[in-house]
Amino acid sequence: MAKTPETSRRIGLLPLDGFALMSYASLTEPMRAANLLADGTLYEMINITTDGTPIIHSSGAASVTPQAQVGDDLDLDYLFVIAGGDPSRFDAPRIANWLARMARRGTRLGGVSGGPVILARAGLMDGRRMTVHWEHATALAEISPHLAIERTLYVIDRDRVTCAGGTAPMDLMHALITRHHGAPFARRVSDWFMHTEVRPSIGPQRAGLVERLGTTDPAILDAVATMETHIADPVTLKDLAQMAGVSPRHLNRLFQDKLGRSTMGFYRSLRLDTARSLLRNSSLPLTQIALATGFASSAHFSRVYAQHFGQPPSSYR
Numbered sequence: 001m002a003k004t005p006e007t008s009r010r011i012g013l014l015p016l017d018g019f020a021l022m023s024y025a026s027l028t029e030p031m032r033a034a035n036l037l038a039d040g041t042l043y044e045m046i047n048i049t050t051d052g053t054p055i056i057h058s059s060g061a062a063s064v065t066p067q068a069q070v071g072d073d074l075d076l077d078y079l080f081v082i083a084g085g086d087p088s089r090f091d092a093p094r095i096a097n098w099l100a101r102m103a104r105r106g107t108r109l110g111g112v113s114g115g116p117v118i119l120a121r122a123g124l125m126d127g128r129r130m131t132v133h134w135e136h137a138t139a140l141a142e143i144s145p146h147l148a149i150e151r152t153l154y155v156i157d158r159d160r161v162t163c164a165g166g167t168a169p170m171d172l173m174h175a176l177i178t179r180h181h182g183a184p185f186a187r188r189v190s191d192w193f194m195h196t197e198v199r200p201s202i203g204p205q206r207a208g209l210v211e212r213l214g215t216t217d218p219a220i221l222d223a224v225a226t227m228e229t230h231i232a233d234p235v236t237l238k239d240l241a242q243m244a245g246v247s248p249r250h251l252n253r254l255f256q257d258k259l260g261r262s263t264m265g266f267y268r269s270l271r272l273d274t275a276r277s278l279l280r281n282s283s284l285p286l287t288q289i290a291l292a293t294g295f296a297s298s299a300h301f302s303r304v305y306a307q308h309f310g311q312p313p314s315s316y317r
Contacts, residue, residue, distance in 0.1 A: 010044045014082065014115075018084050106159075119160070129155045129232070129278070131152045178229075
């Protein structure tokens with residue numbers, strides 16, 4: 001299939017039978033509202049069935065009608081697997097192979113609620129940070145102890161997007177719409193659903209940005225929110241300033257005045273804190289941790305880490 005115009009993104013949705021209805025709605029409704037508010041198709045959504053069935057049943061009293069099926073030659077920007085029930089029982093090599101083929105073609109893969117379990121069992125989350133619904137986290141960690149599982153609302157790690165489900169996809173979509181179309185437009189979409197308290201990716205286990213940072217300055221909040229969704233693929237000061245709606249010089253001045261350090265200095269500390277968490281909570285090798293936190297090599301990562309924390313990462317582990 002040919003791609004739609006450059007401003008539009010094609011989103012594949014693979015809801016498995018019995019999929020979590022709340023998760024599906026929280027993922028798709030922000031995209032529908034974005035299209036409505038933009039008076040155009042920013043997001044083209046395509047429901048995909050696993051076996052050609054004309055209806056996919058949800059966990060509730062609703063179903064969706066697919067427009068494509070697994071195996072089709074689809075040109076997608078993102079492909080989200082949405083699952084409910086017990087995803088650890090799902091065993092379909094044909095679907096796993098298709099997901100892997102889509103990933104090789106450059107499609108960003110996502111999992112929502114139990115969907116990350118499907119991606120993990122297909123070997124598609126190796127070397128990536130990820131999250132999953134708390135109900136499945138312990139079992140997944142026991143089955144696959146090598147995975148870097150975080151107890152957070154959502155994780156964006158390069159070409160993988162995982163989300164805990166429930167209402168968390170609304171927070172995820174706020175981050176993605178911010179990435180695609182800027183913070184002011186993303187706030188309009190969230191306001192459409194009276195979703196005025198957008199939660200950060202690190203979720204309810206930590207306080208909100210205002211409390212953590214001790215400032216209500218919107219430019220700083222927008223910049224840090226962008227940093228938290230670009231841990232593995234760091235963006236430039238210019239990009240952060242553009243997302244925050246100010247000049248790079250002004251953003252630096254705000255960070256120095258309010259937080260006592262430069263914008264990029266704060267950003268590097270954030271990435272190093274994430275690396276330290278991975279060292280503590282996962283068995284990933286240093287090279288993979290370096291890549292997952294935006295460093296070009298393990299040697300560069302080790303040097304910067306030792307300068308920041310006073311000890312090399314190998315000693316900390």
